[in-house]
Amino acid sequence: MLIAYLVVLCVATVYLIATLQLPWGSLQHPGPGFFPSLVGALFLGTALTAIVQRLRGRRPHRREGLSQPPDPRRILAVVVPMIAYPALVDVLGHIVMAGLLGMSVRILGARTWLQSLLVAVGCGLGTYLLFEVLLGVRLPRGLL
């Protein structure tokens, strides 16, 4: 968990440095950098305090952390289609990419290939019909 707070610390530091590049103004006429730099200070301050607390060996909050280690395959089954969608949709189009999302039930629900394929077709065509045809939303088309 210390690593997570170190990531927060990095984000907060980058943010604070960026806010300090903006004009601060004066107390009477605060500039665009005034409020963000206060926020950045709060952000960095809380991150530092959390890390110091952790290093001093204070016990982690009781609800924190992983109660049971999650199955990485199941998480990936959701995350991979989500990365793939914006990355490839310009080429393959919405129906195919939503279908790929539907295929994740192969892992999530331990379904057979046939069942997964049916869900995939349902997801691809179903969302297309609902959003593009019925609600008139323009979904990404792709080259196909």
Next chain:
Amino acid sequence: MDILTNLLQGFANILSLGPLTAILVGAIVGSLVGALPGLGPGPAMAVLLPITFGMDPTSGVLMLAGIYFGAMYGNSTASILLNVPGDAASVVTAIEGHAMTKRGRAGAALALAAIGSFVASTIAVGALMVTAVPMSRLALQFSGPEFLGIALFALIGFAGLAGSTFLKTMMAVAFGLALATIGFHEMTGQPRLTFGQFHLVQGVQLPVVAVGLFGVAEVMLLVERGGQKSNLPAVRLRDLPPTKNELRHSGAPMVRGGVLGFILGVIPGPTAVTATYASYSLEERLSRRRRHQEGRTPFGRGAVEGVAGPEAANNAAAGGAMVPTLLLGIPFTAPTAILMGSLIIHGIIPGPNLITAEADLFWGLIAGLYIAIVVLLILNLPLISVFTAVLRIPRDILVVAIMATAIIGAYTLRNSLLDVFSLLIMGVVGYAMVKLDLPRTATLLAFVIAPILERAVFQTLRLGGGDPRFLFTRPIAVGILIVTALVALAPLFQRLLFRRSPAPAGGAPSDAREGD
């Protein structure tokens, strides 16, 4: 009389196909997600938020409000039948509710929960309607210092009441404020903190934050937990009517829960949850005093008071939460923050001027809420078996449906795939926040409140000629700051007050950590 005329005008405005369909869809979606364990109103409203952009503002807000109220109706279902709370606000309901199921009174418990929700929502919307005009008039005198006080009240007060430590809540708040400062600076029109990314000039989009932190993160949590099959007791229509005795004993708790819930709902924090605990402990205390009365089931063995009171309380709290959102323009809960986001995207700024500047919208909304309450009662009484059937929907199908809707919603914001990437990033952040026990609600609230807070800071400094001590010369602002300090210390009082509070039953869903 004025109220009545306005209300009738409101009904006249929304009695058309668009708003009524929006209410019906919202009520159905809300009841469904409420019934599903682990999914609260927040994620559902976040995922459907982009759809409301294409609607007229009243319909859009009514759909979201329908989901909010519907989830508060439906969240008792899984608690009562399976002893698995639908969300944090129904953890308490599981105690007596599931005990009633074991006694074979599941139908009556569901019916009383629905009736309690109805009674309480009616009280809450009535109270919202009556307080609206005086509240707006009071708030019209507010300027920078007062809004600064209220914004701090919302953020710090939340820290006092949320389950996490103060430090963690403040970290989550800082993160939300930081996200909101990216993009155009409202007062100078200057883009800031875009890190050279053109995409960020317009700022981080609210739906991306809301859907990512709640929708996508929630899906990852659902997936990680895996599917558990459970034995669902069948509830038939003829099991529903409560006995005369049950009705008699639950009437007063419903009203008490309704009033308590509304009052607690107006203050910041996970109030729907707090309200259910408060109602439960109140009813339990009262019941101990009357334990010798005949026909009363003691607490712990399925007392109707323990279902009717808390279920009323969480619905009324949802109504109460609308007050600061609509009349001050400062939301105190995640669902109302999303509701406010929908209004802002339509160019409507909630606040003291709403009731005069957008009278049609405001009274249409009130009228719509009354319709939603009735629709929900009708849906939840005879059709309860339909809603319990959603507990049988396979998890994996549900996950796919939520993900597809979330992706399409993010894409359609600006027809930009970068928003879909941002959505994933926010989803991973939200997942990590749950693992670190950082309250996501605090981040969402801070994100929505940030522009108001920044404006208030500017105004206060300008009014005071650059002297921050000016803040302390404004009596109302000082009063709010004192209350903020008291609420921040509330955990101390709470520990004293709820020392005997019931332990959460069953596997508390992820949202139990932060309410809403």
